Amino acid sequence: MTLNTSGYLPHIAYDSVIFGFSGEKLKILLIEYHNTGWLALPGGFVKVNEPLDEAVKRGLRERTGLDQIFLEQFYTFGSLERVKPEIMKKILTAHDKDISDDHWLLDRFISVGYYALIDYDKVEPTPDALSDSINWYDVDQIPELLFDHNFIVKKALDHLRTHLDEKLLSVNLLPERFTMKELQQVYEAILGEKLNRANFQRKMLSLGILDRHEKLYSGGSHKAPYLYSIKKKG
Amino acid sequence: MTLNTSGYLPHIAYDSVIFGFSGEKLKILLIEYHNTGWLALPGGFVKVNEPLDEAVKRGLRERTGLDQIFLEQFYTFGSLERVKPEIMKKILTAHDKDISDDHWLLDRFISVGYYALIDYDKVEPTPDALSDSINWYDVDQIPELLFDHNFIVKKALDHLRTHLDEKLLSVNLLPERFTMKELQQVYEAILGEKLNRANFQRKMLSLGILDRHEKLYSGGSHKAPYLYSIKKKG
DNA sequence: TACTATTGTTTCAATCAGAAACAATAAACT
């Protein structure tokens, strides 16, 4: 028989890898726990009568203020090594709570990994109750994270790379309208390699899902690029 | 606080889609619950101190007798609609158990989906404690299943199709040594379409991961095909 | 008006993929 007075499902968590793109770099959001300096992925728990997807959306909404964002599940982590109750206890006591040794947060957890793609400039990251801060970090300079979170980031990046071409996934990292160069920079940041400009343009246009709009006169002394957007269905 | 006298983690289950190949058809294993006629995927629960992957392997071992098999996680199902406590209750009472209304099996569950690829001829399917029988069903003739299991099968097939080419995944459905024709039949069964023989052979050989062995003299009045196996690393 | 930086497009060659033809061969049949 199962009792749980917290209102959350025990043993089940989620961790979210939130990708943004800025300054030609791919970045993710990391939180820092109160008074510990420990970094981790933003995560959370599932309410007793809440769909899993909804729980993750709720966490994203609270931390980014965004509601309609690209979100996808990529893997569920269920090993025993990932669980470190003594660390969890330190986090909770650093938060200056009175924690009993059988608190539900000290149990073993299975965590569902999600990744989100968001428009960096639309976000004002907000820390949650347990964390001091939430900040962007370059994906190629991720420091040591708690638990198995470095591994989770790696899996998320793998998944993102292999699914990059599906319906121009990557545009979720850009504003509504973008130049071909920006799109290529997103691809290059995710794949970690330079792409040929002419072939990239040919490939993107051949997908037939981009609308071309007015030109963007940036003031540079050169030809102005077109702006593009994803073609609306219908 | 969480109490659970069953020895299993509450709220967490797995469902396995076990693929086999026989008679040029792709098949999966389904169980039939005691005295109900209801069909479902073979699934199970995770022990309190057991890795998730290990729990799934344990279930496969008990039902197929096989130990070293290809097994991969593909999605975690966490909606609320998938939960049907009244059906679960009927299954348990049909098993003629005395079930209280707060039994842990009647709670809401999140289920991790795995698929396995096994050599059909090596398996003697064995029903578990709750099921009358376990049998093979053609994937293109799956009857109505309990809960969201039809959806889970669909997701598993999608995943299998899109990952089919990775390291010749499909050979896990065949014996150690196989002919090129058998391999092509597996591909065709999974993809649900006919492939060009010459191009298929060229593509498989170009991967450079097949060893060619002696010919297979089947007695037919025609050229004997070579046998192949996956190249061992090193 | 020439110059520069960047963008959009075209061209050329190399590679890959689909379809058909060709070659080889194990057994059966005369």
Added chain:
DNA sequence: AGTTTATTGTTTCTGATTGAAACAATAGTA
């Protein structure tokens, strides 16, 4: 033994796709 048949292994031809470079257009600057 020679012929036939079914199937397998390979090659060839063609068209499509991809990679790299050249070419063309253009917004601002000198």
